[in-house]
Amino acid sequence: MAEQLGIVYTPVEIVDFIIHSVNDVLKKEFDRSISDENIHILDPFTGTGTFITRLLQSGLIKDVDLQRKYKQELHANEIVLLAYYIATVNIENAYHDLIPKTEDNVKNQNYVPFEGIVLTDTFQLGETNESEVLFSETFPQNSARATKQKKTPVRVIIGNPPYSIGQKSANDNAQNQSYPNLEKRIENTYVASSSAGLNKSLYDAYIKAFRWSTDRLKSDQGGIIAFVTNGSWLDGNSTDGFRKTIENEFSSIWVFNLRGNQRTSGELSRREGGKIFGSGSRAPISITLLVKNPDATNKKATIHYHDIGDYLSREEKLKIITGLGSVGNPRMSWKTIHPNKHGDWINHRNDAFESFIPLAPEKKFDLKGQSFFVVQGPGILTSRDIWVYGFSRNHMAQNVRALIAFYNSQRSEFETKRINKPDIKVGDFINSDPTKISWTRALKKDLEKNKPHSFHESKITEGYYRPFCKQSLYYDKSLVESPGLNQIYFPKPKTENVIISIPGVGGTKDFTTVISNSPTDYQVQFNNQCFPLYYFEERQKNSPSLFDAAGDREYIRRDGVSDFIFKRAQKQYGKNVTKEDIFYYVYGFLHSPDYRTTFANDLKKMLPRLPLVDDVRDFWKFSKAGRQLAELHIEYESVPPYPEVKVTGDDSGYFKVQKMRFPKKGQKDTIIFNSKIIISNIPDKAYEYVVNGKSAIEWIMERYQVTIDKKSQIKNDPNDWSKEVGNPRYILDLLLSIINVSVQTVDIVSGSITNRVGNQI
Structure with a gap:
């Protein structure tokens, strides 16, 4: 369950930093302290209780307030039973270690249990009436604690929320829990404010934690949320709506960027430095304090930002965190962030980029669109690469045959089961043995529909799997989860075409491009987007799928380069310009170091936009260079x-x-x-x-x-x-x-x- 929830336990250096930061911000914003009466503190994802334990040990709670704080004002939730018991013991031991000794130098022996902890799924609290009695039959006392906690006016929420967003693969049947009310709140706030096309990351568990916690604070009293989380939200293209929303919902925000993004590579990875959570997470990490002060007069939050620095090891980062101690330390050089209209907080886009012509059309096949290309789409996403790709055509074919045979046996068994148990669910039935099959959403649906599959030798083709790496590919819709548009780029095995590949939006690596002349995988680049020299339409109408046997079908070749850009280029550079010249101009221009450096931030957050250069001589230099590069990169095997x-x-x-x-x-x-x-x-x-x-x-x-x-x-x-x-x-x-x-x-x-x-x- 811990893996499903994305649980990673927190270094005490970070825990202590957050606790002391909360105390300093309470003083600064509310003239209160953690020790004060009615400052209720909740750790909604307590794990083994480290945050509450370290809070008790921090010295921030006065002796005179200790008993009241422990009995009445400290709260914690945990969903994993073992962690719940460990947290309870840890918190109780920390408290009893602090109880003053009697005059005889003997500890007070009256053991006081910690009643502020609840065995519950925090997100489920308040979802339905059923959540009121969560675990009530097994732990009746627990239900009473949950009800009491829900009525408590919480002022501070601290912790390390889970990071997980979903299953790693469809072979994993432990689908993450759905929370309709919470997800609706996200839809109405973070998603509604986003201009990104894909918003899946806004339903990540740690983002849900921010939404849940924001709604948990009382608007009239205000309060503080202090989390250590995945830091991808800081600069993610798809989390722009989250950034825009919290800027409006809070009066001040403090972000300590601990970096450590190991989903990068090369020099960028070294610059990001060590992973704060060690092997527990490859994501960047940030400490965030969100402050809601009802007396604040500013309409939008004042955003304070501090970057821990480049090329630091994990140990060096933890030492820095310990040395600083709190966001209130005057040695922290805070930078005030001024978000732009896109919702960028760091790594702002260049306004000049918007004046260029988009590479991709707003709408596919829009012949009147004002872009370089009329069509663009993702590469091939099989969701079962190891089964359908292979250096050996024969071995790959054997693997595919075995997978199909196992699928068909499962299909037959499922149909037999349904006779006596018609309501049986696919997820409860299937055998997910990874040595026999790789399930995906589509294949499960086929099973449910009792759809048989069979092997076809003609579906084996050559695929461009990674840069300069070709493998045999079983290219059939039954086993290719998302075929992209390659079926119209390469409708027949020997179709001649050329594809420019660029990264999709939201990548962390520096922008690059590559070109190929065969069906191209989704990860040749990050979430690879393909721009073709040509695409093909079937001459017949109402014909079978292009994945079916090719037969005698005929295809009409269409230009991938738009008439719009063709006319503009001819007007600007002369009538001898062809669409092929423009195609290679694009490939050449995308290699420009100046372009890549100047618009590095834009190219991570948007698909490329390019100018038509002013000087006709420069146009031809780019186009000629693009042709030379394309010839090298396509015919790479024959280069001496x-x-x-x-x-x-x-x-x-x-x-x-x-x-x-x-x-x-x-x-x-x-x-x-x-x-x-x-x-x-x-x-x-x-x-x-x-x-x-x-x-x-x-x-x-x-x-x-x-x-x-x-x-x-x-x-x-x-x-x-x-x-x-x-x-x-x-x-x-x-x-x-x-x-x-x-x-x-x-x-x-x-x-x-x-x-x-x-x-x-």
Whole structure:
């Protein structure tokens, strides 16, 4: 259950910082203290009781107030039974350790239980009338405590809310609990204020905790919410509505950004520093205090922001937190944040970006749209990659056949079960053994509909799985959860087309782009968005799905580049400009270092917008460079090795790879290919070509290794690809080619593209 709830226990350094911060802000805003009467404090997600325990031990509660505070004004909730018992013991022990000794130097032996803790799901409190009697049959005293707590005027809410947003996969049947009332409040506040298209993250558990806590505070009395949480909300594109709302709902806000986002890579990851929760969370972390002061006159919150700094280890961060002690420490250099119209608090967008022409249309296939392309869509999202992708066509086909056979057996058994038990639910029936099947929402629906599936050899194609890594792909809608628009980009196996891939909105890595000529996966870039040179319409009407057998279907080729941009470019640069020229202009421009640097924040929060450069000579330089780059990046397998690279051991004839590696950390001029072959004298420049947060060379090293999936136990061996293409040296030749591709890419970008954006930015 702890994993389902996203529970991660909190370092005491952070707990102490939050407790002392609350006390300082209480004094500053309300002229009160934690020790004062009627300052009720609630930890709604208490875990093992660390926050309440450390509060008792903090010295912030006066001896004269201790008994009253313990018996009447400290409250905690916990849903995990074991943690509930541990928290109770911890809190009670902390209190009794503080009880003054008698004149005989003996502790008062009257044991006082902590009655402020409730075994409950905090979010469920108040959802329905049933929540009034939660656990009432098993723990009647618990129900009375819950009812009492709900009537208590809480002034301070502290803690570490759970982070989880949902199941990791549909194989996990422990679907997270639904809270209709709370989710409606989120819809009417955070979602209503958001301009983002996808709002799933606004229903994350820690965001729910902020919403629940905000509604729990009494408006006439005010109060403080002090949480340590996932810090993604600070700069997330989809959490703009949350930021806008809390700015309006509170009078002052304090944010201590602890960084540590390890969903990044390379230099950015190193700059983010250590993970505060160790292996417990890879997310960025922030400490947030939201203050609701009814006497405040400002209409919007004053937002105070402090960044802990770059390149700090976990231990260094905890030492800094301990040294500062509280948001009230004058040594904390607070910066006042002024949100822009987009709801950006940090990493503001550049206003000039909006004056450019959008790459993507507002509406797909809008032939009158004013954008570079008329269509764009996500890459292929299978939700079961290990089953439907593979370096070996035959092994992948065997895996797919086995999965389909198991699915059909489950389907038959389910139908038999339904005869005697018609109300049986799919989730309660299915076998989720990951060595036999990978369930998804769509496959479960098929089971419920008693829809059979069968294997079709013709559905096997070649997929562009990761940068410069192709694998065999079983491309059938029965097993591809979200096919994107690849069925209209590549309606037939040998369809000739070219796709520009860029990251989707909300990524953490620096912007990059790559190009391919085959069906492209959703994670070639972060949530990959594909822009085609062409798309295809079926000539026949009311025809079967494009996933069905191709038969004799005919297709009409349409241009992906819009007539709008074509006419503008011809007017600006001359009638000899073609849509293909514009397509490669886009690819060239997206490689501009000036563009990527100037609009780095925009490119994380929005899809690209580009200008048509003023000077016709610059247009052709971008277009020509884009063509050169596209040829390199599409025909990468045929690029000759970089001439200065040295290869030893290839005369051994042993080309199988297990896992390529560098000789030691930081030494990248040499790659140990296998036990016989070593590649050396690799230029530093080659590592400057980065796609999706990683150098092209390191993509080859990562993807072309033998792996065994932990859950399914499926083996994926890149040496099988070498056999299937009939070239034992394939992986070695590929690596040598990519080194040269990388060097040439850097040369083209630095020679033809750098500083060509000019006064456009």
